Amino acid sequence: MNILIAYASKSGTTKEAAEMLAKLLTNHTVTLADLEKTTPVPGDFDYIVLGGPIRMGKAHKALRSYLVGFDEALCKIPHTLFLCCSIPHQFEHYLECTFSDELRESAEDALYFGGExxxxxxxxxxxxxxxxxxxxxxxxxxxxxxxxxxxxxxxxxxxxxxxxxxx
Ligand SMILES: Cc1cc2nc3c(=O)[nH]c(=O)nc-3n(C[C@H](O)[C@H](O)[C@H](O)COP(=O)(O)O)c2cc1C
The missing domain is CATH 1.20.5 (Single alpha-helices involved in coiled-coils or other helix-helix interfaces)
Structure with missing residues (x-):
């Protein structure tokens, strides 16, 4: 399977999480995309893992911009969402603030990867x-x-x- 792991990261924790995941997916073709540097087209992939960190209650700007441009296209590809943040009990709230209802409802899962x-x-x-x-x-x-x-x-x-x- 052709898997996209798309992330944004300010101080490196989310990047570390994305790289850790990529290394574990040895039986797939994985594209690791830093959304500050590149804008992958969802339709080019069979599966997408998408996420980023929360700061001051908001998702990373590069992730938010990507979602504005590609929300509809992302909903059509099987996907898992994730967030890195340091206040775990706010995770559900941050998910709702970051990802549209459609994207959350069509996700296979939405995961908390922790935060530093x-x-x-x-x-x-x-x-x-x-x-x-x-x-x-x-x-x-x-x-x-x-x-x-x-x-x-x-x-x-x-x-x-x-x-x-x-x-
Ligand atoms: C300036 C700043 C603000 C933060 N604000 C929040 C916040 O509002 N809620 C939260 O859960 N975590 C918050 N965090 C914790 C980050 O989500 C955590 O440090 C995360 O690992 C950062 O990921 P990154 O290294 O990929 O940028 C904040 C961290 C920083 C540095």
Whole structure:
């Protein structure tokens, strides 16, 4: 199968997730597309995995632009959606804000790939925001044992790879 993995990434986490998935799909022909650099045509592929990171409650600009141009075409190709973000309980909300009803409803799955909060990967104002989010998680961890500093979730990526390898 000819699979497109299309992603946008600002500080590299989503890129790492997309590359991890690509490496696992050894029995398919995989095209890895950074949406900041290229605009793949959905109709050229048999299957599409599409996603990006959330910042300040919004998806990466390159992903949003791609969706404006190709939403209808994407709905026609079998696909899985994913997001990288650091507030897991907002995942469903971010999905709704990012992808159209049609695209979500026609998706085989929509997955949370985790997200990193590493200040050393950020610059300027972004570094400050990451420190603030980390601090607020650390504070809530005192009362809520489910509050943990997030990371990338390779097991979620492997789960998708296992499913796609069977196609
Ligand atoms: C400036 C900034 C704002 C962020 N805002 C949010 C947010 O609103 N919600 C959330 O869940 N995660 C937020 N995050 C966490 C990112 O989604 C996470 O760092 C992700 O791994 C970034 O992916 P990337 O490295 O591919 O850009 C933010 C991160 C940064 C640096």
């Amino acid at each position: 909060l590493n200040p050393s990967k950020q610059r300027g104002f972004d570094k400050l925001i990451v420190r603030m989010i980390r601090n607020s998680i650390e504070q809530s961890a005192e009362e809520d044992e489910d509050a943990v500093i997030p990371g990338l979730l390779p097991e979620h990526i492997r789960m998708l790879a296992d499913r796609l390898r069977l196609k």
